[in-house]
Amino acid sequence: MADRTAAEHSAQSIPALLARNVARYGGYPAYREKEFGIWQSWTWAQADEEIRALAMGLLSLGVARGDHIAIIGRNRPAHYWAMVAAQMCGAVPVPLYQDAVAEEMAYVLGHCGARFVLCGDQEQVDKVVEIEDRIHTIEHVMYTDKRGMRKYDHSRMNALADVIAEGKAGHYRYQEELEARIAELTYDSTCVMLYTSGTTGKPKGVVLSNRNIIETAKNSVSFDKLTRMEEVLAYLPMAWVGDFIFSVGQAYWAGFTVNCPENAATMMTDLREIGPTYFFAPPRVFEGQLTQVMIRMEDAGRVKKWLFDHYMALARRVGPAILDGEPVGMLDRLRYALGGFFIYGPLKNTLGFSRIRVGYTAGEAIGPEIFDFYRSLGINLKQLYGQTEASVFITQQPDGQVRSDTVGVPSPGVEVKIGENGEVYYRSPGTFVEYYNNPDSTASTKDAEGWVATGDAGFFEEGSGHLRIIDRAKDVGKLADGRLFAPKYVENKLKFYPSILEAVVFGAGRDRCTAFINIDLTAVGNWAERNNIAYASYQELAGHPKVYDMIRGHIDEVNASVARDPMLSGCQIHRFLILHKELDADDGEMTRTRKVRRNIVAEKYADLIDALYDGRDSVYTETEVTYEDGRKGAIKATLTLADATVAPGVQLAEAAE
Amino acid sequence: MKDMNEGWVTADGRKIGGVLMELRNITLKFGGVTAIKDISFDIRDGEIRAIIGPNGAGKSSMLNVISGFYVPTEGSVWFKGYQRGPMKPYQVAQLGIARTFQNIALFDGMSVLDNIMTGRLTLMKSGLFSQAFWWGGASREEEAHREKVEKIIDFLEIQNIRKTPVGRLPYGLKKRVELARALAAEPKILLLDEPMAGMNVEEKEDMCRFILDVNDEFGTTIVLIEHDMGVVMDLSDRVVVMDYGKKIGDGPPEEVRSNQAVIDAYLGVAHD
Numbered sequence: 001m002a003d004r005t006a007a008e009h010s011a012q013s014i015p016a017l018l019a020r021n022v023a024r025y026g027g028y029p030a031y032r033e034k035e036f037g038i039w040q041s042w043t044w045a046q047a048d049e050e051i052r053a054l055a056m057g058l059l060s061l062g063v064a065r066g067d068h069i070a071i072i073g074r075n076r077p078a079h080y081w082a083m084v085a086a087q088m089c090g091a092v093p094v095p096l097y098q099d100a101v102a103e104e105m106a107y108v109l110g111h112c113g114a115r116f117v118l119c120g121d122q123e124q125v126d127k128v129v130e131i132e133d134r135i136h137t138i139e140h141v142m143y144t145d146k147r148g149m150r151k152y153d154h155s156r157m158n159a160l161a162d163v164i165a166e167g168k169a170g171h172y173r174y175q176e177e178l179e180a181r182i183a184e185l186t187y188d189s190t191c192v193m194l195y196t197s198g199t200t201g202k203p204k205g206v207v208l209s210n211r212n213i214i215e216t217a218k219n220s221v222s223f224d225k226l227t228r229m230e231e232v233l234a235y236l237p238m239a240w241v242g243d244f245i246f247s248v249g250q251a252y253w254a255g256f257t258v259n260c261p262e263n264a265a266t267m268m269t270d271l272r273e274i275g276p277t278y279f280f281a282p283p284r285v286f287e288g289q290l291t292q293v294m295i296r297m298e299d300a301g302r303v304k305k306w307l308f309d310h311y312m313a314l315a316r317r318v319g320p321a322i323l324d325g326e327p328v329g330m331l332d333r334l335r336y337a338l339g340g341f342f343i344y345g346p347l348k349n350t351l352g353f354s355r356i357r358v359g360y361t362a363g364e365a366i367g368p369e370i371f372d373f374y375r376s377l378g379i380n381l382k383q384l385y386g387q388t389e390a391s392v393f394i395t396q397q398p399d400g401q402v403r404s405d406t407v408g409v410p411s412p413g414v415e416v417k418i419g420e421n422g423e424v425y426y427r428s429p430g431t432f433v434e435y436y437n438n439p440d441s442t443a444s445t446k447d448a449e450g451w452v453a454t455g456d457a458g459f460f461e462e463g464s465g466h467l468r469i470i471d472r473a474k475d476v477g478k479l480a481d482g483r484l485f486a487p488k489y490v491e492n493k494l495k496f497y498p499s500i501l502e503a504v505v506f507g508a509g510r511d512r513c514t515a516f517i518n519i520d521l522t523a524v525g526n527w528a529e530r531n532n533i534a535y536a537s538y539q540e541l542a543g544h545p546k547v548y549d550m551i552r553g554h555i556d557e558v559n560a561s562v563a564r565d566p567m568l569s570g571c572q573i574h575r576f577l578i579l580h581k582e583l584d585a586d587d588g589e590m591t592r593t594r595k596v597r598r599n600i601v602a603e604k605y606a607d608l609i610d611a612l613y614d615g616r617d618s619v620y621t622e623t624e625v626t627y628e629d630g631r632k633g634a635i636k637a638t639l640t641l642a643d644a645t646v647a648p649g650v651q652l653a654e655a656a657e
Numbered sequence: 658m659k660d661m662n663e664g665w666v667t668a669d670g671r672k673i674g675g676v677l678m679e680l681r682n683i684t685l686k687f688g689g690v691t692a693i694k695d696i697s698f699d700i701r702d703g704e705i706r707a708i709i710g711p712n713g714a715g716k717s718s719m720l721n722v723i724s725g726f727y728v729p730t731e732g733s734v735w736f737k738g739y740q741r742g743p744m745k746p747y748q749v750a751q752l753g754i755a756r757t758f759q760n761i762a763l764f765d766g767m768s769v770l771d772n773i774m775t776g777r778l779t780l781m782k783s784g785l786f787s788q789a790f791w792w793g794g795a796s797r798e799e800e801a802h803r804e805k806v807e808k809i810i811d812f813l814e815i816q817n818i819r820k821t822p823v824g825r826l827p828y829g830l831k832k833r834v835e836l837a838r839a840l841a842a843e844p845k846i847l848l849l850d851e852p853m854a855g856m857n858v859e860e861k862e863d864m865c866r867f868i869l870d871v872n873d874e875f876g877t878t879i880v881l882i883e884h885d886m887g888v889v890m891d892l893s894d895r896v897v898v899m900d901y902g903k904k905i906g907d908g909p910p911e912e913v914r915s916n917q918a919v920i921d922a923y924l925g926v927a928h929d
Contacts, residue, residue: 036807037770037819147812148870151670265817 013185013210015088017252022048025228025255031077034262034270042077044255050078050164055085056174057167061116061140061158065090065181068112068193072096072105072128073120075234075260078144078160080247082118083192090181091116094193094205095238098124104203106131108195112205112436113137118160121145125152187211192248193436194241196388205436206241206388215429216391217249219412223396224358230256230278231355235267241388242362246280249391271352279359283366286381289351290370311339312376319376324400344377353379360384360396362407367496371404383407385469389445389452390414391430395467406466407458416467422457422484423473457486459567470568475598477508483570485513487598490562490571497554498523502583504601505573506609514612515576516605517551518583524550539637542578548642551578555644563647572646575612577619579605580637586626612641664701667894674702677878678723678846683732685718692718693729694902700846705872705879707889707910710899711922716882717759719899720848723880724756725749750779753845757835757852759882765824769815769834770806772823776841777802806841812874813837813867829860833867840871847871849881853888861885865892890914898922 011017021030026045033040042050063069069086071093073079083093094112096105098120105127109117115137119125125143129152132138141157143149149159167174191210195203220226234247247258256278261270268289297308318332328336348354359374359381366383374381384396385407394416397408410416414428427450434442446452457476458469470476471488479485487505490513494503501520507513519542527550528535535541559572583589589601602609604623611619620638627633664673678700685693692715700706700723708716721727722734725744734741736752744752755776763772781788781802787795810816813833818826823834832852839847852868853861865888871877883889889896890910898906898913900922906913913919 036804036811037816038807147874150873262816263814265814269817269820 012187012214013087013182013189014084014191014213014248014252015182015185017214018044018048018051018084021252021255028228028255029257030251030255031080031258031260032274033077033260034266034273037262039259039273041257047077047081051081051084051088052178053164053167053171054081054160055088055167055178056170057163057165058085058089058091058116059174059177060166060170061163063089063091063116065184067091067116068094068114069116069118070094070096070109070112070114071118071238072098072100072124073118073144073238074098074264075236075238075243075247076120076144077258077260079118079120079238080234080258082160083248087185087191088178088182090184090189092190092193094195095244096195097237097239099237102127102130106135108203108205109138110135111203112193115139116142118142118144122148125149125157185210187214188433190433192244194239194244194388204438204441207433207436208241208244208391208430209433212391212430212432213245213249214253215413216245216393217253219429220245220393220396221250221254223398223412224278226250226254226256226278226358228255230254230357231259231274231276232256232278232280233259233261233267233271233274233276235261235264235270236280236282241392242280242386245392246278268352272350273352275352275355277355277357279353279356281359281361282363283361283370286361286366286370286374290373293347293351307342311343312373314339315344315376316372319378320372320402323375323378323380324402340378348377348379353377356380358382358399362386365492366404368404369496375402384411385467387454389432390426390428391432393428393430394424394426394454397466401464401466403466406461406464406468408467409465410467417451418459419453421473422459422470422476424454424456424458424467424469425451426454427451479507479513479570480509480511481570484567486568486571487513489568490515490558490573491596493558493561494554499527499550500554502596504583504596504598505571506602506612507571510613512574513571514609515555515573516601516608517555517576517578519547519551519578521582538582539580539635542580543637543640545640548578548640551576552642552644556647559644560647573644574646575641575643577608577612577639577641580621580639581623581625581635584625587624608639617641664703671703671873673704673894676700677702677737679735680722681733681735683719683722683729683734685715685722685727686730692902693722695732696897696899696902696904697732698897698904698907700878700880701895703872703876703878704894705868705881705892707893707896708880708882708899709884709886709889709896713901714899714922715902716899717850719897720756720850720880720882723846724754724848725752747779750842753843754848755839755842755844755846756848757832757839757850759850759854761828761831761835763823763831763835763838766822768820768822769826769837770810770819772834773806773809773837773841774802776838777806779842805843809837809840812840812870829856829863832856832860832864836864836867836871840875840877843875844877846878846880849879849883851882851884853883853885861888868892 011020021044027043029041030044030047031042069091071079071082086093094114096108117128117138119128119141125141128141142160142163144160146159188209188211191208191213193205193207195205232246234243236243251258259274261267297305314335318328318336321328322336356379359379361381362384382397382402386392386394393411394414395408395410414426416426419425431450431452455473456469457471457473458467461468470486475487477485485507490505491503494500499520500517502518504516505513521538524541524547528541533544533546535544541547555573555576562572563569583596590596607621608619618638618640623635625633625635664675666672676699681697683693683696708719710716722729728743781798783795783798787793810819815833818830823831853864868879872879893910895908896910896913897904898919905918905922906916
């Protein structure tokens with residue numbers, strides 16, 4: 001035990017962890033990739049051999065200490081190897097988003113001054129070639145997939161396989177130099193540099209040290225008791241910090257196997273074949289899978305449909321409790337076991353979730369129904385809250401304390417505090433070193449004591465001690481009477497209803513909240529068809545009294561749920577209207593990533609907001625719209641304003657006093 | 658035997674070799690109908706050769722003459738310097754000629770993989786007994802063929818539908834599977850009968866790229882019939898234009914485009 005601790009203590013870089021894993025798990029699989037229809041695998045020892053050969057190949061190309069090596073491609077073992085090999089050479093790996101357009105890529109490559117670029121395929125090479133005459137630092141381009149690359153000028157270009165071969169051939173020449181460079185790595189040398197997506201301004205290069213990555217991996221691995229036996233599927237962008245933590249940090253610390261899909265389109269098939277035990281996905285993946293299941297069940301035979309409905313109802317009732325280890329009656333347990341045989345087992349198998357021990361979702365709010373669906377099947381799906389600057393983990397949910405509306409307790413080693421304005425701050429061993437070449441931003445984000453502002457507002461729930469994120473800090477305000485106003489919190493609840501596409505809640509500085517609703521044409525159109533409601537246009541459907549009744553029903557339910565929350569009960573919606581047009585990025589009402597621009601909407605529809613507050617029943621409005629080809633037009637409409645039922649919450653109790 | 662004169666190098670660096678196939682004075686009659694009237698042209702090694710023309714011009718018939726399915730009423734077909742006699746379909750395949758069809762001709766109930774494997778039937782050597790009992794050479798042979806097929810699947814980027822029954826696929830993908838099956842036979846000449854028909858712009862772009870890639874990577878000579886003029890002008894090295902069974906133009910795309918007879922055939926003039 002003592003020497004094991006010593007060994008772990010000495011492993012202060014990813015290459016050192018690799019050496020440790022070769023000694024400890026040498027014969028076990030480290031990487032798998034499906035290629036030509038067959039899963040190929042590499043043991044830790046084989047991976048080490050490839051990585052070293054690649055590192056020596058990089059030395060032969062002249063990689064110097066501190067160089068930045070950009071890596072642009074899908075998840076492939078070779079790309080992970082390149083990151084570790086870069087570190088071995090004392091260089092800094094910089095994975096980039098492969099769907100970035102040439103312009104974005106030019107900014108990032110120019111900012112880090114990359115001398116070497118590894119491209120996954122011809123498509124990426126083309127982008128790099130396109131910007132090469134502007135970014136003069138690029139000296140050498142490497143590529144993994146040789147397809148279509150024959151006719152390129154190879155004076156400063158190499159296939160990755162040739163670089164590896166060169167490294168193998170030059171073994172004797174470069175070995176000494178490589179060993180020396182590996183020995184130079186410390187706990188504080190840079191492990192990786194990741195660019196934040198940059199929704200606000202230009203992307204920033206987040207520098208993460210070995211300490212950040214390894215400490216975070218160590219803590220999170222013990223939190224979820226991950227072992228060498230885990231299987232993960234690496235399918236999320238390599239440029240995203242989560243993938244680096246899961247597929248490099250935790251994989252190297254725990255020594256588990258990283259599986260790379262054949263390509264993006266085969267992800268679902270590969271998921272089923274691998275059956276990961278540890279899985280991460282943003283909510284949209286879970287949503288997509290659930291929709292698939294539901295659509296296919298609609299087409300199933302009556303017996304199957306009945307079985308599915310019957311056992312899913314049972315699962316919803318007792319599944320989460322069984323998963324959390326709460327007391328459940330013997331009869332229900334028996335029924336649940338039977339359901340496992342008939343429905344849950346085969347369903348999980350189809351989804352590729354048969355072996356999941358730990359699953360995480362993060363990034364945005366997940367609908368409670370979706371979350372509960374997976375939990376009720378016995379899949380241990382949990383939520384975490386994190387960001388690049390924290391090496392992912394800020395808070396996460398421990399087994400047995402999982403709910404859809406919290407993001408859990410602070411991860412081991414992380415301190416979290418709530419600022420005066422409700423903003424969440426954290427400090428941890430995973431806290432980033434700096435923004436590369438950007439001391440101003442570093443200083444404004446991380447204070448002298450190491451506390452980092454997340455930009456999100458939240459609070460710790462009394463009793464459970466779980467953190468709840470309510471909104472972006474800058475959007476959180478106060479109502480006229482000083483109660484908390486968190487529009488996104490209510491909007492998210494509304495948007496979980498399929499008929500509501502978008503919702504914009506107003507109320508900052510006013511005495512009560514009101515909302516604009518955008519209906520989802522597909523969902524509501526479908527509903528209208530089933531209920532024999534005739535309509536000729538979006539506008540007519542949106543203004544239909546029955547649609548108003550349905551939406552009012554949803555808002556009443558949301559109000560009731562918001563009312564249960566003492567801190568946020570002021571955010572109940574008193575009046576609402578259904579907009580006569582969809583909010584659109586072409587009209588500047590949304591960003592290209594479909595996030596509502598609250599201020600612009602408020603400005604543009606100021607007349608509608610006024611009407612919501614002055615008690616009128618209807619309002620006439622003209623709205624300018626921009627068509628896809630840039631022409632402008634106007635929509636005229638008379639909109640109905642409707643009241644919603646406000647549930648008795650804390651604020652009524654106060655009024656009574 | 659015609660002299661195999663030197664080829665040339667195209668603007669994008671592909672080598673066009675000597676004459677691979679020559680059609681001399683082909684006439685094809687069905688009873689009283691003359692589908693093709695005295696047409697001669699050649700196909701060079703490594704080129705992309707387009708055959709265009711209005712509906713009913715005799716393009717598909719021409720393709721069937723090239724593939725050996727129709728025996729011309731008059732005239733001769735010369736392949737690699739030798740005159741070709743009437744042939745059975747398997748002999749055509751063995752010569753290295755593969756094709757896709759205007760109306761997709763795949764096995765709907767079979768998976769994509771199995772469909773493509775059928776493209777390699779003529780290359781399989783193990784006997785009926787060995788194959789039936791999966792014994793001896795058969796399994797080794799299948800592995801080798803499967804490897805080739807997997808490379809084609811990878812090349813055409815259809816890994817995600819490998820095990821999907823063809824009947825469930827959308828039209829554009831079926832076309833791609835058909836191309837994969839034709840490629841599985843490792844043809845010397847690939848005949849494509851309207852590869853882009855009924856496709857949307859994106860599918861067309863994909864298909865164009867695959868055709869160019871096939872030609873570039875494998876050096877396959879490609880003869881294609883196509884209606885989309887943009888596609889033809891972009892893809893092909895030389896174009897044969899047919900109208901009412903006659904050849905009215907032959908040459909590089911830009912030359913054919915400015916040919917008055919071709920313009921008339923497409924835009925329509927009064928025939929006397």
